[in-house]
Amino acid sequence: METILTNEKDERFIELSNELNNEYYSNIGEDSLKYLDYNTLEDPHVVLLVLNWGNPIACASYRIFDEQSVEIRRVYVKKRYRNKKIAYKLVKALEKLAMENNFKYSIIETGSENMAAINLYKKLGYEKIDNFGFFKDDDACICMRKEFKTLIF
Structure with missing residues (x-):
């Protein structure tokens, strides 16, 4: 498997979305x-795709939310490849890219019943916040945020 960096115009990303x-x-x-x-x-999205023998099997992206934050979007792994920590690794890699671009926070939205996603994001250090923007009064959604910690050597 290989991970590639691309953008929102990549047909493979559109197909997975x-x-x-x-x-x-x-x-x-x-x-x-x-x-x-x-x-x-x-x-514009910063997109990571996972390819298996050239075939797209997973994706995740972020787009700029505000001056300090990115919004993680379109995290998806095809069913037969789930439970292999692919989504975890994709989100970690996106967070690293966001930190390298001087963002301080990452936010994410998912379904309030989507326990697999909620548990994944909690494991990654995300905490529940008030629903933002489009999701403000939507009880079917949960919004989460993570503050990036800078390492001091």
Whole structure:
């Protein structure tokens, strides 16, 4: 497996994002459709793709949220490759890139019933915060934030 850095225009990323949208639809039905506009890939994204023999099997991205923060987005691993710490490694790698670009925080949103994702983000050091922006009054969502710690040598 190899991990590559790309952007939101990469067809492989778009394909995986569409699979993620379809999975949301399978899991929560028509309620998932209200998030389609939020999940567009119009804003610039820093994207990591995992390829297995050249085939895209996982992705994660971030986009700039504000002057100090990035928003982790589109974290997805195809079902047969789950439980191998791929999502964990992708988010850690995105955090490293964000820190290298002088961001101080990372925020993320996920479904309030998506315990696998919530547990992953807690393991990565994210803490629940008040829902932001689009998700402000949406009980179906949970928002989390992590402050990057700088290492002093």
